[in-house]
Amino acid sequence: MDRLTLGNPSGGILLATGGIDSTVIAYALTKKKIPFAMLFFNYGQGAAEWEWEMVRIHGEKLEKETLRIDWTPPFVPSSSTDIFTGKRKPVLKYKERKDLGKMFGWIGGRNIIFCVYAGMLAEERGWGQVYFGAGLEDMHKDRDIGLAFFIHLNEALSLSFIHPMRVINPLDHLTGREIVELGKKLGVDWDLTTSCDRAFPPCNVCHNCGVREERLEE
Numbered sequence: 001m002d003r004l005t006l007g008n009p010s011g012g013i014l015l016a017t018g019g020i021d022s023t024v025i026a027y028a029l030t031k032k033k034i035p036f037a038m039l040f041f042n043y044g045q046g047a048a049e050w051e052w053e054m055v056r057i058h059g060e061k062l063e064k065e066t067l068r069i070d071w072t073p074p075f076v077p078s079s080s081t082d083i084f085t086g087k088r089k090p091v092l093k094y095k096e097r098k099d100l101g102k103m104f105g106w107i108g109g110r111n112i113i114f115c116v117y118a119g120m121l122a123e124e125r126g127w128g129q130v131y132f133g134a135g136l137e138d139m140h141k142d143r144d145i146g147l148a149f150f151i152h153l154n155e156a157l158s159l160s161f162i163h164p165m166r167v168i169n170p171l172d173h174l175t176g177r178e179i180v181e182l183g184k185k186l187g188v189d190w191d192l193t194t195s196c197d198r199a200f201p202p203c204n205v206c207h208n209c210g211v212r213e214e215r216l217e218e
């Protein structure tokens, strides 16, 4: 976790989701006495209120500022055709998605927005970092989590702020299981984390729920 201390000035905004990865970073930063605040985005994900509750609880426990942004992004369904029937699926409006309590699509540019907004809040507080939590396996999952994305994003950020600003992903060299091991050492209570972005209580059928179960089993 040496990457936590990179950068000058020290301190930063942690993009907090209430999940395992960002919570582990919160505890690691606290242990290293690096100042930070936790930023949560509600972008219409089904379990947003529950995720926010997790972020808020850890903020209180660690005595850190918690910030929340409610955002209604444009939305593109991941597939416009139902793979079983071949029929076109209706494009859901934000309100309809919210009522369904589900996310099943793609919000292009999302991670850029998160990082830039976090950078603005970091600069306001005199900090030079944005902390983004994604493990080794995640780096290949979406294009906007990978190494190339962060290299280019950091180049753009360095041109956008008065002081140096960069996004650091301190978990990028650790597997999901290794992150859990680290979290155990730091005393993270897994009951106070959530991984299902669809619903609360967790749906136990989605990809995120499956990965969580694998990571936390002894």
Ligand SMILES: [Zn+2]
Binding pocket: 195, 196, 197, 198, 199, 202, 203, 204, 205, 206, 207, 208, 209
């Ligand atoms: Zn789930």
